[in-house]
Amino acid sequence: MAGLGDCEFLVRRARELVKDDVCAARSWLITARTLYPQDFNIQYEMYSIERNAERTASAGRLLYDMFVNFxxxxxxxxxxxxxxAALRNDSQDKQTQFLRGLFETLPGRVQCEMLLKATEQCFNTLERAEMLLLLLRRFPETVVQHGVSLGETLLEAENMEDQESPVNCFRKLFVCDVLPLIINNLDVRLPASLLYKYLNKAAEFYINYVTRSPQAESQRQGTQDTPDLLSPTKRSSQKYIIEGLTEKSSQIVDPWERLFNILSVVGMRCEWQMDKGTRSFGDILHRMKDLCRYISNFENEAHAKYKNQVVYSTLLVFFKNVFQYISSIQPSLFQGPNTPSQVPIVLLEDASNVYSEVELAPGKHIHKRRKLAESREKTMSSDDEDLSGKGRSRHIVINKNDLTNPNEVLxxxxxxxxxxxxxxxxxxLDKEFSRVCLSWKTDTWLWLRIFLTDMIIYQGQQKKAITSLHHLAALQGPHSPTQQIIGQGTLEQQRPLIQLASCHFALGEYRLTCExxxxxMSCVVPPTQDVSKIREEPSKVKPKSRKGSDLKLLPCTxxxxMPYCLQLMLACFKLRAFTDNRDDMALGHVIVLLQHDWPKGENLFLKAINKICQQGNxxxxxxxxxxxxxxxxxxxAYLRTQEGGKIHLEILPNQGVLIKTSSTSLGLLQQEFLPVLQPSIATADRHHTVTRGITKGAKEDFRLAMERQVSRCAENLMIVLHHFCINEKMSLLQCLT
Incomplete structure (x- = not known):
């Protein structure tokens, strides 16, 4: 101990005694403190001993003394x-709980003063904001003095840091933590203009938060060094963005509920016409409609506040329901990386009536009709009001199996x-709503553009919808963040393409539809199916198409x-095929396409046969x-017979096609099919075989071609039709020129 000062000696001696005799160590330090009351090392050593012994009361008193004296x-x-830091931490470990308890032993006045002083020691904006926020939460009376200034500081810091998105740490602290303290404290006097500004900031944050893409966010920011938003003091504020919100500890619970609570409080403070009790979105909308009905002049000074009520109430209900709709029809936009994928849905014009409206020429005999199996499809429809200016209702048909909540979606x-x-x-209202949308840059929101496009399609404004779809295609182009989410070449990526086809079809632009x-079709993979098994069960058709059911929601699979595309193509060629002018190419395309979903198109096929009979070839x-x-x-086969009219059919393929079948496959054909077909040839029965009568004077090549074709009846029809669309693309387009 030689060479040590008296204070240092006493402190060293106390440290030596702590391990064996804590009481003796305390005695040495009490003596030292009495002799040298202004020595910081002695008091800090006393505090360290009490803190390590987890004696909250004595440690708290010593901390207070050091805070006051040093x-x-x-x-x-x-x-x-x-x-x-322990006070801001949600951890329940023993050390954190002890530190909280130590702080609680201090008098309230001292706690407040200590937090204020600690705030002054912070030079980082986020650290200072978190410290001041701790003060506001523990001492609500300080909100009047520090609340608004803290909020403005965070908003200014957001601008200074030049954040790309409103979903950032500064806005998060302001909206989720500071703003509720400010607006719920009636002692804080706020002008209406400031309340509307804060409501705008909160709405922009929460809407962007719930509609952000976790995948795109992680790809934009990278996965390395991802901070936790709830403890932003760990790193510099420049790196503090909301990318850490994908972590469980950083999730915001019930963001929509929080936003509507803010709306309610702001409305109360701005003296809106508020209703008591919880109301549904439909009720809120109905209330806003009534308000508009009774207050026609929102520019009147007495009624100006109600304009903001209508705009913000309706705006939030609008975005909430758009989000619910889009999250159901294209969930990949909002899914996290570990969320099970769901099939997206697309809104299209209904083309299922393509098989209807068949008028046969009077006096012409169709040699047989097959009994159609009838069954009622499981469908939902939205029975909406008449569209403004259109005078008719638009219904949306959806298969119950395609969505778990069809009623809610509609x-x-x-x-x-x-x-x-x-x-x-x-x-x-339009002017104010447009101003808000402009400031929020909603024109870059892909999910909103999808809804607006669907709404325009619903309204029947097809030309406007086509323009919107081109904008939509640009938003989810090959270099957009969305492209990285849903993957290049997927059918979900082709949503604008199929809707463009639907819109061109509704406008009667059949060549563009076909294009x-x-x-x-180049992105479609034909469904694998056992056609033979499907043929065992008759196809099911609706006995009648719903009147007015002219829209449908289909899965992007x-x-x-593919069936919908085939229906559109059939509709495009049907009108050309059955005009007075002869067009065998169009009629042949129709016959090929009518194979899909057979026998729904049987009546249309019989009409085609009738036209061929009239032509004679x-x-x-x-x-x-x-x-x-x-x-x-x-x-x-029957058309070539005497009874069928001996129609001249130029439908044989090239000579090479006829001899392409190997001798082995031809032998199998003769073994499997001819024993079944020959008895029918010998009889007058014309109901179950394709070779009836054709051997009586028919050309051998036609007979062989027909026999070969029977062997293909078990092929996957969807693959055949897919090849038809891919291989005959030029012929199909030329036919519609």
Missing amino acids: PEQPVVWREIGVIT ESFKIARECWDLLHSIES KVLEL SKAL FQYENFFNYVTNIDMLEEF
Whole structure:
């Protein structure tokens, strides 16, 4: 101990005794403190012993003494920093709980003063904001003095840091933590203009938060060094963005509920016409419609506040329902990386009535009709009001199996449309809503553009929808963040393409329809299916198409979209095929396409047969390449017979096609099919075989071609039709020129 000063000696001696005799160590330090009351090392050693022994009361008193007597000591502020960090931490470990307990032993006045002093020691904006926020939460009376200034500081810091997105740490602290303290404290006097500014900031944050893409966010920011938003003091504020929100500890619970609570409080403070009790979105919208009905002049000084009520209430209901609708029809936009994928849905014009409206020529005999199996499809429809200026209802048909909540999806779509109409019904509302959308840059929101496109399609404004779809395609182009989410070449990526085809079809632009359909076919993978098994069960058709059911929601899958594309193509060629002018190419295309979903199109096929009979001949060289339907083959075989009219059919393929079958496959054909077909040839029965009568004077090559074609009846029809669309693209487009 030689060479040590008296104070140092006493402290060293106390440290030596701590391990064996804590009481003796305390005695030495009490003596030292009495002799040298202004020595910081002695008091800090006393505090360390009490803290290590987890004696909260005595440690708290000693901390208070150091705080009062030695405020300039860095060690004191380091200790206070550890304690305040524990106060901000949600951890329940033993050390954290002890530090909180230590702080609680201090008098309230001292706690407040200590937090204020600690705030002054912070030079980083986020650290200072978190420290001041801790003060506001523990001492609500300080909100009046520090609340608004803290909020403005965070908003200014957000601008200074030049954040790309409103979803950042500064806005998060302001909206989620500071703003509720400010607006719920009635002692804080705030002008209406400031309340509307804060409501705007909160709405922009929460809407962007719930609609952000976790995948795109992580790709934009990178996965390395991802901070936790709830403890932003760990790193520099420049790196503090919201990318850490994908972590469980950083999730914001019930963001929509928080936002509507802020709306309610702001409305109360701005003296809106508020209703008591919880109301549904439909009720809120109905209330806003009534308000617009009774208050026609929102520019009047007495009624100006109600304009903001209508705009913000309707706006939030609008975006909430748009989000619910889009999250159901294209969930990949909002799914996290570990969320099970769901099939996206696309809104299209209904083309299912393509098989209807068949008028047969009077007096013409169709040699047989097959009994159609009838069954009622499981469908939902939205029975909406008449469209403004259109005088008719638009229904949306959806298969119950495609969505788990079809009623909710259709209701969200309806409410969102009504909100949009209300916000554009009065010039002053339209102007304010447009101002908000401009400041939020909503034109870059892909999810909103998808809804607006669907709404325009619903309204029947097809030309406007086509323009919107081109904008939509640009938003999710090959270099957009969305492209990285859903993957290049997927059918979900082709949503604008199939909707463009649907819109061109509704406008009667059949060649453009066919172009888009054939372009989409390159992305379609024909569904694998056992056609033979499917043929065992008759196809099911609706006995009648719903009147007015002219829209449908279909899954973005090959299984759903390929049949729809085939329906569109059939509709495009049907009108050309059955005009007074002869067009065998179009008629042949129709016959190929009618194979899909057989026998729904049987009446239309019989009409085609009737036209061929009237013509007396028919030329279509692709017949044996793509027609594999046994009933159709039977009809064409019959046309060559005496009883069928001896119609001249130029449908044989090239000579090479006829001899392409190997001797082995031909032998199998003779073994499997001819024993079944020959008995029918010998009888007058014309109902179950394609070879009836054709051997009586028929050409051998036609007979061989027909026999070969029977062997293809078990092929996957969807693959055959897919090849038809891909291989005959030029022929199909030229036919519609």
